[in-house]
Amino acid sequence: xxxxxxxxxxxxxxxxxxxxxxxxxxxxxxxxxxxxxxxxxxxxxxxxxxxxxxxxxxxxxxxxxxxxxxxxxxxxxxxxxxxxxxxxxxxxxxxxxxxxxxxxxxxxxxxxxxxxxxxxxxxxxxxxxxxxxxxxxxxxxxxxxxxxxxxxxxxxxxxxxxxxxxxxxxxxxxxxxxxxxxxxxxxxxxxxxxxxxxxxxxxxxxxxxxxxxxxxxxxxxxxxxxxxxxxxxxxxxxxxxxxxxxxxxxxxxxxxxxxxxxxxxxxxxxxxxxxxxxxxxxxxxxxxxxxxxxxxxxxxxxxxxxxxxxxxxxxxxxxxxxxxxxxxxxxxxxxxxxxxxxx
Amino acid sequence: xxxxxxxxxxxxxxxxxxxxxxxxxxxxxxxxxxxxxxxxxxxxxxxxxxxxxxxxxxxxxxxxxxxxxxxxxxxxxxxxxxxxxxxxxxxxxxxxxxxxxxxxxxxxxxxxxxxxxxxxxxxxxxxxxxxx
Numbered sequence: 001x002x003x004x005x006x007x008x009x010x011x012x013x014x015x016x017x018x019x020x021x022x023x024x025x026x027x028x029x030x031x032x033x034x035x036x037x038x039x040x041x042x043x044x045x046x047x048x049x050x051x052x053x054x055x056x057x058x059x060x061x062x063x064x065x066x067x068x069x070x071x072x073x074x075x076x077x078x079x080x081x082x083x084x085x086x087x088x089x090x091x092x093x094x095x096x097x098x099x100x101x102x103x104x105x106x107x108x109x110x111x112x113x114x115x116x117x118x119x120x121x122x123x124x125x126x127x128x129x130x131x132x133x134x135x136x137x138x139x140x141x142x143x144x145x146x147x148x149x150x151x152x153x154x155x156x157x158x159x160x161x162x163x164x165x166x167x168x169x170x171x172x173x174x175x176x177x178x179x180x181x182x183x184x185x186x187x188x189x190x191x192x193x194x195x196x197x198x199x200x201x202x203x204x205x206x207x208x209x210x211x212x213x214x215x216x217x218x219x220x221x222x223x224x225x226x227x228x229x230x231x232x233x234x235x236x237x238x239x240x241x242x243x244x245x246x247x248x249x250x251x252x253x254x255x256x257x258x259x260x261x262x263x264x265x266x267x268x269x270x271x272x273x274x275x276x277x278x279x280x281x282x283x284x285x286x287x288x289x290x291x292x293x294x295x296x297x298x299x300x301x302x303x304x305x306x307x308x309x310x311x312x313x314x315x316x317x318x319x320x321x322x323x324x325x326x327x328x329x330x331x332x333x334x335x336x337x338x339x340x341x342x343x
Numbered sequence: 344x345x346x347x348x349x350x351x352x353x354x355x356x357x358x359x360x361x362x363x364x365x366x367x368x369x370x371x372x373x374x375x376x377x378x379x380x381x382x383x384x385x386x387x388x389x390x391x392x393x394x395x396x397x398x399x400x401x402x403x404x405x406x407x408x409x410x411x412x413x414x415x416x417x418x419x420x421x422x423x424x425x426x427x428x429x430x431x432x433x434x435x436x437x438x439x440x441x442x443x444x445x446x447x448x449x450x451x452x453x454x455x456x457x458x459x460x461x462x463x464x465x466x467x468x469x470x471x472x473x474x475x
Contacts, residue, residue: 016363016375038365038373058391058422116422124355124388128427151360152377169430170423241394244387251384253362257344262365266373288367292344302383305390 010108010137012147012154016256016263017066018133020046021149022110023073025135027082029108030184034192042267043079043199044072047260048206049329050215051223057171058127060245063223065259067206069131069172073110073179075202079195083183088175092163095176099136099162102180103144108137112177114168120148120155125253130172136162150253189274196271197342204337207329217330224322231315239315240305247298247305258291261329265291279339286332290325297321346376354380355388395422407475412448414439416473417463431462 015021089095230239265287272281
């Protein structure tokens with residue numbers, strides 16, 4: 001993690017994932033210096049898998065390797081007893097007035113934005129994706145100072161530009177969503193440990209016992225079954241686009257690589273130090289393995305969309321790789337569950 | 344993933360930023376490292392754009408042949424679908440679908456055309472006069 005000092009108070013922080021980054025940077029600004037990206041991710045039970053039924057995104061399957069947007073900030077703050085303010089607006093003028101007031105008070109705030117009109121993003125990345133997060137930490141020459149966690153440096157946006165992305169439309173429309181920690185009490189080591197334990201337990205529950213077959217570790221099997229049928233059902237061209245979509249959800253900027261699995265491994269490593277429990281750091285290795293396996297499957301999928309692999313047996317192999325990953329992740333979470341942390 | 348295995352293949356992010364990845368160092372501990380990109384995902388992004396460009400080209404032909412209205416073309420050009428365009432214009436998807444028909448498009452009120460033009464970031468005359 002790179003820490004560059006930008007103003008006297010607020011420090012820009014580059015992280016793998018935007019919501020982790022906003023959560024970490026805002027909590028650090030409020031004096032929680034121990035906060036790191038993996039810790040925020042783990043306390044917020046960020047790891048997940050879901051293929052949302054009947055929904056397509058950018059003409060491909062709607063797959064996510066992480067929990068729903070907004071959950072990480074909410075859960076991490078809650079488990080540390082941090083009071084937060086969250087607001088949405090129906091009117092852009094109200095949203096801007098509220099933001100301006102916070103800027104005048106000198107409070108850095110998190111904003112949810114859409115990336116399609118986000119001017120500083122490279123064009124290749126500007127799809128209609130509405131769950132990006134950034135921090136507004138000041139105003140200079142009539143432009144907002146922006147700390148975008150996926151960027152190495154800070155940037156700025158004009159009032160019109162920011163208002164436009166805060167009121168992006170479509171699925172997960174941000175509606176001017178603004179959020180920030182309000183009141184923070186002193187945090188003890190014991191509270192951190194409790195937050196870690198409840199984060200792990202919630203993640204175990206989400207991955208192992210969520211009802212339905214399209215989410216949690218079973219969701220991986222669900223997608224695997226689909227992959228087997230895609231070539232016949234959709235034709236090679238569309239099937240390879242679908243595989244490309246999986247790879248993008250898994251490896252694109254914001255995931256830390258391996259569909260967030262490396263990030264979770266890093267969290268368990270930190271958790272082991274807090275809990276002084278070597279068993280937890282051993283399980284961290286399982287997630288490293290899962291991340292490596294996801295990356296191996298991505299290489300195989302790339303063979304398909306590059307047009308090098310075209311046979312049904314290649315799709316079968318990819319589907320089998322996903323089943324293997326499911327087993328590794330299932331076992332890892334079962335091990336975490338059997339540790340009976342916090343009991 | 345070991346730190347030395349982290350790919351550094353320049354891609355679309357090249358002049359924008361490098362991205363943080365979590366990797367294992369020599370002592371087997373996690374740390375962060377910056378990556379320029381990875382060919383595997385660059386190709387995934389490239390093939391997604393190739394698909395977009397083909398859809399736009401098909402839409403352009405459909406307008407040129409008089410099968411679809413310019414609303415359809417600009418929706419594809421701006422990577423939108425019905426729910427997204429409906430969000431930006433406030434027009435229900437059912438009506439947007441009707442506006443894809445050239446015959447219906449011809450009779451659209453100035454107010455509706457303005458809503459579309461604003462959503463597409465173009466002027467009303469650009470929208471009206473697009474011939475494919």
